[in-house]
Amino acid sequence: MEQEWRATGIVTFLSDYGIQDSYVAQVKGVMLARHPGLTIVDISHLIPAQDILEGAFQLATCWRVYPSGTVHLAVVDPGVGTSRRPVAVLADAHLFVLPDNGLVTFVLEEARSVQAWSLDRSEFFRHPVSATFHGRDIFGPVAAALASGTSPERVGSPVDPATLARLLLPALEVAADGVRGPIVSIDHFGNARTLIRPEHLPAPPERLTVTCGSLHIQGISRTFGDVEPGQPVAYFGSHGGLELAVRNGNAAQQWHLVRGMLVEVRRVRR
Known part of the structure; x- marks a missing residue:
């Protein structure tokens, strides 16, 4: 299904470039040199180096809060x-x-309509193109062009969205008496985040147990304040998925939680 595209002049920017070096500034400089009126919003540049999964998750948590017509670099x-x-x-x-x-895996899973183009129109690139810095020389200039109103059809050749690469993740296992899935991200607070959603639950929240490694939690709460300080809590976070946390603490450190560990939600047997 073809979609109407109306650029807003907003570009969000996510990378693993860090903040110690000039890489982020170089990309922004190229975009602003092409189109000085752009609004550039940083999502994060502290994605761990080469960590596509973390980048994909962070991108998926925030794109919908921006207006239609936003470009996400x-x-x-x-x-x-x-x-x-x-x-x-x-x-x-x-x-x-x-x-x-x-990197676009979780967006594709959520979106209702998708089109795609291979960026093969070199007239939109910065030259010479470095073999090691496509963020500055390809992605940044193209994002700037699109955000300023250039149509996607001009920057590349159409490709079948079904051919876009997707991350291979352990699938959620949903059964009549429970569901389990991996931790996909651990945030700044040490909260462990999953893709388990309310519709996957086998029973009301108060009739469930949540287990991950040696951590066992009775029931799923609404928010951190539903438990005492220092106590573990399971709840549905702002991204929509089940999270494990410690009120006023760090669940990952306290319970030795790492990405990839399985979280299991089961109905309490009476």
Whole structure:
């Protein structure tokens, strides 16, 4: 299904470039040199180096809070300079400019309508193109062009969205008496986040147990304040998925939680 695209002049920017070096500033400089009126919003530049999964998760948590017509520039690109495609993906009237390496996985799962283009129109690039810095020389300039009103059809050739790379994740296992799935991200507070959603629950929240490693929690709460300080709590976070936390503490440190560990939700047996 073709979507109407109306640029807002807003570009969000996510990367694993860090804040110690000048990489982020270089990308912004190229975009602003092309189109000085852009509004550039940083999502995060502290994605762990080459961590596509974390980048994909962070991107998915925030794109919908921006207006339709926003361009989302995301660069976590361990395959830079190889045959992996640079792409633009139009999903529910938002444009994503990024490497085709799975970074757009969670957006694709959520979006109702998707179109995609391979970024093969070099006239939109910065030259010469570095083999190791496509964020500055390909993705940034293209994102700036799109945010200023250039149509996606002008920056690349259409590709079948079904061919876009997706991350291979352990699937949620949903059964009549429970559900289990992996921790996909641990945030700044040490909260462990999953893709388990309310519709996956086998019983009302108060009739469930949540287990991850040696951590056992009775019931799913509404918010942190439903338990005493220092106590573990399970709740549905702002991204919509089940999270494990410790009120006024750090669940990952206290309970030795790491990404990939399975979280299991079961109905209490009476």
